[in-house]
Amino acid sequence: MHGKFVWYELMTTDTKAAESFYKKVVGWSARDAGMPGIEYTLFSIGDHQVAGVMTMPDGALEMNVPPAWLGYVAVDDVDASAARLTAEGGTVHREPNDIPGVGRFAIVADPHGAAFALFKGTGEPPPQLDQMASGNVGWHELMAGDLDTAFNFYSKLFGWTKDQAMDMGDMGVYQLFAHGGQAIGGMMTKPKEVPSPFWLYYFNVEALDAAIDRAKSEGGQIVNGPMEVPGGAWIVQCTDPQGALFALVAPKR
Structure with missing residues (x-):
């Protein structure tokens, strides 16, 4: 599991509005996680839990941190990985901590x-959805400070x-990366107009145009696309209505 994206979390200003939006746009079902002392909603496709949503922590807005999605990557040892990340020039914003009955994260x-x-779960990991299953997260994309360094x-x-690496002309190289031999995402040096x-x-949907219509009707905004990418997707x-950036991917318009 080390190096595999295993969870996605939305921190937002209005969890109920976000719940309604993503249920309609992506097709997730939602239920309260039942965690003591915290309101945390789980998004699922069928029996498979995909993501969670929670209210942004106190002070985040004052620090100009916008609503955003956060990806969790499985590691063999959270503390050791956090230490290695620091040694390689990364930053630990929240020190390794336990979620009782769930796992350890940073x-x-x-x-x-x-x-x-970073995340290491307690016990055996649940069965995994196919990467391109509808409602799953089919792609992970990094707009990097510098592609080679990242x-x-x-x-x-x-x-x-x-x-595979794709030459995007003036935009530079788009480098696909793989985990266990399977491509799971891509990264490229961010354009200058992207601030950070x-x-x-990328959330999988069955048909893109219908999903775009749902997103617009529920208060979302389109910031780029739609466009076809290599492979035909x-x-x-x-x-979303609270300002969190996300993407949709589908095998057809």
């Missing part, structure tokens, strides 16, 4: 500031390997 960032989380960092931390590096997560990048 909130971190790569050397250029793109945030993600790839070396993540490769050392997670063992990711280079897959970030991770973007279609993507669009959006913001």
Whole structure:
């Protein structure tokens, strides 16, 4: 499991509105996690839990931290991985901590500031959905501070390997990366107009145009696309009504 994305978490200003939005746009079901002392909602497809949503922590808005999605990457040892991340130039924003009955985690960032989380679950991991199953997260994309530096960092931390590389002309190289021999995402040096590096997560839907219509009707905004990508899939990048950036991917328009 080391180096595999295993969870996704939305921190937002209005959890009920976010719950309604993603249920309609992506097709997730939602239920309260029943965690004592915290309101945490679980998003699922069938019996498979995919993501969670919670209210942004106190002080985040004052620090100009916008609503955002955070990806959790499985590691063999959270404390050891956090220490290695620091040694490789990353930052630990929240020191390793336990979630009773769930696992251990840390909130971190790569050397250029793109945030993600380290995670090791308690007990056996649940069965995994197919990567491209409807409602799952089909792609993980890093707008990096610098592609070469970022790839070396993540490769050392997670063992990711280079897959296909695509020359995007003036935009530079888009480097696919693989976990266990399967391409799970891509990264590229961010365009100059993008203020800071970030991770973007692509949620699988069955048909893109219908999902775009649902997103617009529920108060979302389209920021890039729709466009066809190599392999024949279609993507669009959006913001939800609270301003969190996400993307959709589908095999057809």
